[in-house]
Amino acid sequence: MFELSTALADPRECLNADLVTAFRRGLSARLESPDALDDASRIDTLRALEELACVVSAAQAHLAHGLDRSVRAAQAAAGVPAARCGAGVAAQVAWARRTSPHRGARDVALARILPSELPATWRAWRTGRITGWKATLVARETACLSREDRGHVDAVVCDDLDRLEAMGERELVAAVQTEACRLDPASVVLRRRRAEADRHVSLRPAPDTMTWLTALLPVTAGVAAYAALTRAADSARADGDPRSKGQVMADALVARVVGATGDLPGSPAVTLGLVMTDHDLFGGTDEPAHLEGFGPVPAELAREVVVGALTRHEQVWVRRLYCHPRTGELVTADTRSRLFRGSMARFIRLRDRSCRTPWCEAPVRHSDHPVESVADGPTSLLNGQGLCEACNYAKQAPGWHARPSPGVSGHEVETTFPTGHRYRSRPPRLVATVGHTPYRVDYVLSG
Structure with a gap:
């Protein structure tokens, strides 16, 4: 050998x-x-x-x-x-x-x-x-x-x-x-x-439609935050709260961050977006919906979120989206809503979901021109892709080339390395059910 x-x-x-x-x-x-x-x-x-x-x-x-x-x-x-x-x-x-x-x-x-x-x-x-x-x-x-x-x-x-x-x-x-x-x-x-200096907060999907919200903090800040949540849990349990200590700590953390119970007056509104078909929205089918920043969620949970938002003091907007009839990829959108600011960049983020570079999976930070503007590349949905900051800077190195490659298979971008190696990237299917009209439901959590 x-x-x-x-x-x-x-x-x-x-x-x-x-x-x-x-x-x-x-x-x-x-x-x-x-x-x-x-x-x-x-x-x-x-x-x-x-x-x-x-x-x-x-x-x-x-x-x-x-x-x-x-x-x-x-x-x-x-x-x-x-x-x-x-x-x-x-x-x-x-x-x-x-x-x-x-x-x-x-x-x-x-x-x-x-x-x-x-x-x-x-x-x-x-x-x-x-x-x-x-x-x-x-x-x-x-x-x-x-x-x-x-x-x-x-x-x-x-x-x-x-x-x-x-x-x-x-x-x-x-x-x-x-x-x-x-x-x-x-x-x-x-x-x-x-x-x-490297302190940060990150979010990762967890099994069973849960998430890990992780904070890397200096030791004093981390210990102090954990102690405050522990005190809140001990106090609630002493008053007869039926929730477990861990449940109370998790709920108290969310309440203090998003101001869901009014603990933080004047806190900014937080917008979350669901993408689902009309049939799923109204209970006709049960294909998974897509929650921006997380991924697929069960249709039942998506309907529960929408109904819960409608019964509280939260604002809800519904925007129509349009998918490719064969691939299920997002191809255009209704931008008449007065709240759809920066519609083209938002469209690209919604279509691509994460960085288009294979195996990257980082959040979209830049709306990139595959054919650069200096090379007369148009600012259009066809000549656009979502990249993270690092991948966008990498493709600006000498010898790199990218071009959109549209066709019956949907939106594709072909990227070529200086060595001649190349890859094609495509956005994921927006919804699992092709042929129905997808909608994006924005619900705003306000303090």
């Missing part, structure tokens, strides 16, 4: 797609029949495959590093400012690895620093002794150190590969932090300040 680690260690060996593909096919063919191993051999083979997986991920980092160097050199030779060199690399790596551009940027950054700044960690990774995630932890925990101190921590922590391999993730982080704090205590303070 072809040894990937040999190709990384010996520059005379050529690591290429043909050799890797042949290896993959050979390994895949062996999975079609039962193994003839005893249990001890199965354990040994599992360990060997785990080490191989580590080397494979290191090989990907090795190739990403080579691509980054090549693109940066070509862009610098073309006169691209130094601050912009490297644009588009992360997006190409992400496409090749079938992951998000954000993850691609992290992979490229790790591949760039390991060989030069953390050589011992790189050696452990490319020889299969640690995973890519453990290498990431070492890089993350030494990010605030000087290059000299970073190299010292790397040499100390990764000096004994057997001990390093036996470390758990928490133990590894603790070892790196201990050595870093001994060398440069001020770096700990700098790490804390950088971490506080």
Whole structure:
């Protein structure tokens, strides 16, 4: 079998797609029949495959590093400012690895620093002794150190590969932090300040039409917020509230943020949007609706939300949408409503739902012209796509091209990399039932 680690260690060996593909096919063919191993051999083979997986991920980092160097050199030779060199690399790596551009940027950054700044960690990774995630932890925990101190921590922590391999993730982080704090205590303070600057709130879908609303906060703010919610729950339970402590804390959090019970007078209204067909809206069918910012929700829940809004002091607007009769994609919209400001950008966000880059799934931040305005690209729904900020900036790098490709299959945009690789993206079907008229229902939660 072809040894990937040999190709990384010996520059005379050529690591290429043909050799890797042949290896993959050979390994895949062996999975079609039962193994003839005893249990001890199965354990040994599992360990060997785990080490191989580590080397494979290191090989990907090795190739990403080579691509980054090549693109940066070509862009610098073309006169691209130094601050912009490297644009588009992360997006190409992400496409090749079938992951998000954000993850691609992290992979490229790790591949760039390991060989030069953390050589011992790189050696452990490319020889299969640690995973890519453990290498990431070492890089993350030494990010605030000087290059000299970073190299010292790397040499100390990764000096004994057997001990390093036996470390758990928490133990590894603790070892790196201990050595870093001994060398440069001020770096700990700098790490804390950088971490506080990264505070944010995120929303992710959860099973059974629920969501995880997560806040990354400084320790004092997080503890104080949790204590306040705990006090509210304890007080309500003491007064005989039948809800569980967790339910009361969750309800109190929503009430304080959106002002649903008047706790925050003058709080701004919050608009939520549902997209569903007329048949689903009035109970004729039960295809899932789409809740903007979340995804599909059961028709029963969507009707419950609309009916609940109509029975409270909330404002409701219904706007007609128009879908492609065959694909179910959004093709146009009724923009006569006086509240439909920025109708074209809103239309693109509603049609595309999330960034059109494969595997990105980030929220739409920019309404992009596939054919840029400077190239006489029209500002039209056909020449428009929703992208996140990072993906929009990536496609502005030299050598990138995009063009709309309309047809019977619906709205498509074809994007071509500087290497000639290309992909086509299409918006998702707006509703599951094709042939019925979809509506968008906006309901406003006001304090």
